[in-house]
Amino acid sequence: MTSPETQHGKILVVEDEAVPRRLLVLSLERIGFEVVACEDGPSALEAAQAERFDAAVLDIRLPKMHGWDVLARLREDPRTADLPVLVVTAYEGAESQRLSTVTKPDAFLAKPYDVDRLRREVIKLVEKSQSRSPDDDEPF
Numbered sequence: 810m811t812s813p814e815t816q817h818g819k820i821l822v823v824e825d826e827a828v829p830r831r832l833l834v835l836s837l838e839r840i841g842f843e844v845v846a847c848e849d850g851p852s853a854l855e856a857a858q859a860e861r862f863d864a865a866v867l868d869i870r871l872p873k874m875h876g877w878d879v880l881a882r883l884r885e886d887p888r889t890a891d892l893p894v895l896v897v898t899a900y901e902g903a904e905s906q907r908l909s910t911v912t913k914p915d916a917f918l919a920k921p922y923d924v925d926r927l928r929r930e931v932i933k934l935v936e937k938s939q940s941r942s943p944d945d946d947e948p949f
Contacts, residue, residue, distance in 0.1 A: 816841035818863035818935040823853040850874025864934035869898035893934035
């Protein structure tokens with residue numbers, strides 16, 4: 810795994826609560842990632858269609874559109890279908906487990922989470938994304 814101090818890549822963070830969103834952004838920027846933050850599902854989908862990201866951190870309980878619906882739409886769109894997504898949620902119940910098998914997040918982390926663990930998960934997803942052949946990607 811690459812040293813946390815030398816990370817490169819663009820991360821989409823989707824979190825509706827301002828303080829956790831800011832903490833996510835700062836913790837990922839601190840290790841070198843460029844971060845774009847959104848506070849709801851529609852703005853996240855718009856950002857994902859407008860820019861190329863190496864990974865996304867997606868909260869499930871969001872205003873305007875549930876996080877599972879955001880993930881389903883990301884998976885349906887050829888431009889974002891392969892975007893590695895880390896789902897973070899305080900809701901680990903049976904419904905979340907069922908929906909995760911349908912929408913297939915690349916990683917799942919329960920809140921409250923350890924920031925170092927979140928960083929490790931994001932680094933793994935970025936490495937996965939960046940290991941794909943550039944010829945595999947369709948231009949926007």
